[in-house]
Amino acid sequence: MNGLNLLDYLTIINDPRQQWKVEHKLSDILFLVIVAVIGGAEGWEEIEDFGVDHLEWLQQYGDFENGIPVHDTIARVMSMISAKQLQKSFAAWMRDCHIATEGEVIAIDGKSLRGTYSKDRRNGIIHMVSAFSAANKVVLGQVKTAEKSNEITAIPELLELLNIRGCLITIDAMGCQKAIARKVVSKEADYLLSVKSNQPSLEAAFDNYFKLEMLQREDGDTYSTKEQGHGRVETRLCLVNDDLSVLGDIAFEWPELKTIGIVATIRQEKGQPATGITLRYYISSAQLTSKELLEASRTHWSIESQLHWRLDVGMREDECRIRREQAGENFAAIRHIALNLLSADTSFKAGIKRKQKRAGRNNEYLSRLLAGQGLS
Known part of the structure; x- marks a missing residue:
């Protein structure tokens, strides 16, 4: 570089x-x-x-x-x-410096620059959306969200700047939008989108499909991990399905949709019984195994620890008052x-x-x- x-x-x-x-x-x-x-x-x-x-x-x-x-x-x-x-x-510089590999995870997420808010001048806080290569720990591009707008409008603008052919683009629930999915596919890349209540019909289809007993089955494509540390045991289990009929007609609304996935997280604190299960739903245009989906969904959050955290702790970004x-x-x-x-x-x-x-x-x-x- x-x-x-x-x-x-x-x-x-x-x-x-x-x-x-x-x-x-x-x-x-x-x-x-x-x-x-x-x-x-x-x-x-x-x-x-x-x-x-x-x-x-x-x-x-x-x-x-x-x-x-x-x-x-x-x-x-x-x-x-x-x-x-x-x-x-x-x-453009990063397109020449960074050679993307097939299936490379590119995480897209936003970050507010807290120090840029001015109460006296009534300036809105600056919110930047960045694309981050998890494998190489480098930013590939960034754009600012427009005032009185959000990441939904900024993400397509950011995608237009990038060379993401063959990559897997991971975005949290804010970016789970059909227009964004179409933009990713048009760039010859695949998407992995988190599903939440901003897509109520899609979320309801997942709720109707998923049953807790699915987590105990040995058949089908499932993958699990267990991590221990600081008195906590965290178990993650992922199951995927390429039979999109379980979503009904909604499946046809998402471009090139091939895989749906569910990730269940169970946490136990200091030897106490688990109190509940956290579920996350995903859709992807890539043909992913349960292991690949779980790893990609976890890799997405490297943008928090490897980018946002280093900007705040290493470079004190949130303390910067530059806003003019x-x-x-x-x-x-x-x-x-x-x-x-x-x-x-x-x-x-x-x-x-x-x-x-x-x-x-x-x-x-x-x-x-x-x-x-x-x-x-």
Whole structure:
């Protein structure tokens, strides 16, 4: 994954400034922001400080003829540039960097940037929807949900940016929509969608079909796992069916539907008897075994632990107050770029925060991150 190659894709971003007033090239500002965030900067002033401290190193990659722009200039430019163009640049870069394998799980989920809410200005909180490669732990693309809208409208826009041919796209119940399923299939990929009450007819068909005694059968396609830890035993059992007649006419409403699945989770706390069973229903356009469906449904939640958690704990995303115009959305994309480059490096076995600190104080390591070197 070559961060320097990314600069070629960023050239599609138009410079919104009046050219006769420009003192610092847009490419220099974007490069500065990216490497400063890789180095642990969390705001405009820290980005300026990073630039001042690393000016000689920065001049190896950019012009910086007039030195480092002040933080007000950085903030103004990042609030003005088109977020959609930055998202397209990011997705195009990842399409070249990331080669999807057949059946690879791509998890799609949304995350609110809590720090972007402003009660005084009555600004709505920014909500980003991201596509995450569970196998490689990298973000493939992201879009912001429109104000007074939700993930349902943002997901098709995100899918349009991605090369997902042959992949299995997992989405939670919010994305269980026929239009989204059609979009996935049109991209020559398969979907695995969680079913809940936002699809009442489909959920009712599952309720009518499923009986608890099905979990005790030895015939049919079933698969189970058991995990123990911290005084808790968690058993998961999955059963699948490719006989779609159990759904009635509803089955014909979902494009290329091939598999329905049920995952039952039973938890026991500290040796106590289980108090209940949690059921999750799934539909998929892929021909999945019970083992494949259970593993894919669990893999989906890696987007919480491997992406959202690392953004909040490692990069303190929820504490970031940047929200001016398009700046909050752009800064979220920059964090994803930084996280991808940091995650790709395996030469330093450490968490995101330690990698950032090393990059901030060690120019050689920062250069290796950008060049995609030091990978084993």
